[in-house]
Amino acid sequence: MDKPIVIVGTALLAEQMQYYFAERQGRVVEAFAVDAEFLREDRFCGKPVLEFEEALRRFGPTTHELFIAIGFLATAQRKAKFDLARRRGYTLPSYVHPSASVAENVRIGANTLVQEQVVVAPFARLGEDVFLCPQVGINHHTRVGDHCFFAPAAVVAGDAEIGELCFIGTNATIRDRLRIGPRCVIGAGAVIMNDCDEGGVYPAARAERRA
Amino acid sequence: MDKPIVIVGTALLAEQMQYYFAERQGRVVEAFAVDAEFLREDRFCGKPVLEFEEALRRFGPTTHELFIAIGFLATAQRKAKFDLARRRGYTLPSYVHPSASVAENVRIGANTLVQEQVVVAPFARLGEDVFLCPQVGINHHTRVGDHCFFAPAAVVAGDAEIGELCFIGTNATIRDRLRIGPRCVIGAGAVIMNDCDEGGVYPAARAERRA
């Protein structure tokens, strides 16, 4: 039987994970956990909110799983919590929405979210702790590193490589066969036609008001 | 048993609605109705075309439903007909394509069209008389006002607010957490990174011919 889940975070992403795990999958969400500095409420989505270390003391890895629901504004903290959870022996579950098309030859790693109508095409590879928002497209033979976050409808064409800890914005476009270094930030709507070095920030050409 | 439907309009959108209601859902489309100035043919898709008020006299709200199939070129007229149909006591049906992913906690209003592979994510809210063309993405916690029209593949990221009577063009991108005022026109492919005041017109940066 599935273990109950403790969700780390109490922002909008945590609310969504509670919906997916509890409402859609019928799993038990035991509690939410946040660092002391973010502890502002006793309950969230009808469940208790605990300080992070207190939650780990109460709900150990033999009886509970952890899901790190920290969004793209704090990817480094998500990675830190993910690594710590692993060291403590926790299993980190994943959620794949049934409307997503993930090819049979693609492996889904730990702490991964694949939302509505995402495509992960044949021969793609995903790292661990990857977030794919609705309608994201990871195309054939593309490799995605650990801890990446793809905002809604972001698309990477085939045979590309996305380094770890990247953020790819809403409806951004990455051409085929490119290499995107680790920790890049690709803005919403940006069109990437060349390789990107580590840590690059690429905002889109924005629309201007005409009338 | 479902009442027969009278479709208001005889343009391409009306043809599509006839397809969805009659061909896909097996409902009866009784007739089409248009204002006198647009009355140019007796029949459309094999059904009679009547002047609008004449259609309302023949097919009243106790026996028929109305669907206002007036597209994005005439949103104000769609709203006017929608309001009038409501005052006369008509029910206005909606159509959601089975390939769309609409979260269980989202309510679909009257005279709403949700086409192929649209995503309306958990905690989003839709007004009434909303048109979502194929592959549109309305993401988590985003609120869409009445009478909006989203062209194909337009995407609004999470926790945004779209005022009433907006047009969002094909494959346009609206970043998360923005406020788009009423009656804005966002062009095809436009990337919106800041709040938009009421009535703003935002065309995209267009591609130029190089060779």
Added chain:
Amino acid sequence: MDKPIVIVGTALLAEQMQYYFAERQGRVVEAFAVDAEFLREDRFCGKPVLEFEEALRRFGPTTHELFIAIGFLATAQRKAKFDLARRRGYTLPSYVHPSASVAENVRIGANTLVQEQVVVAPFARLGEDVFLCPQVGINHHTRVGDHCFFAPAAVVAGDAEIGELCFIGTNATIRDRLRIGPRCVIGAGAVIMNDCDEGGVYPAARAERRA
């Protein structure tokens, strides 16, 4: 019973077609075939690789089908092989992924690939030898000519016309009611708001590194 298939090509597209036909549909892929100048390996995906004319001698049209898996870098060669296969009497199969939404009133031609979560909306028309990568949207009443290639998530709004032999790049946007002439190349992320003459090349406005 379905005839075995000979796939023409040994690049990434050929690998994908082998996956779709053999792994997903359970069909027999007999061999791969390439022109002599590209013959570099004896086997590909566990099957023999033959010189093109040799393959046609061994596997004739009464016992085998041909699929021309030559991608967008060599559209003219794909057309040449397609025409030759037709003249020799071969049937060219198509593959439509089950997650795609193709309206019932759309006909799928020979040597056509419709990948994950593509939408071909009601009243659209597709030519033959058309490649639609994942999440492509061909909207209502749009006509697509023979030998076109649509990269992932490219979108054409309604009632447009795309001439034969066009390439439409990843996440490109084509507004409704436009006419795109034959042999156009629309770049990844490009936004097309006007008709395009034959052979035009339209690159997108690219994102520039800011930090």
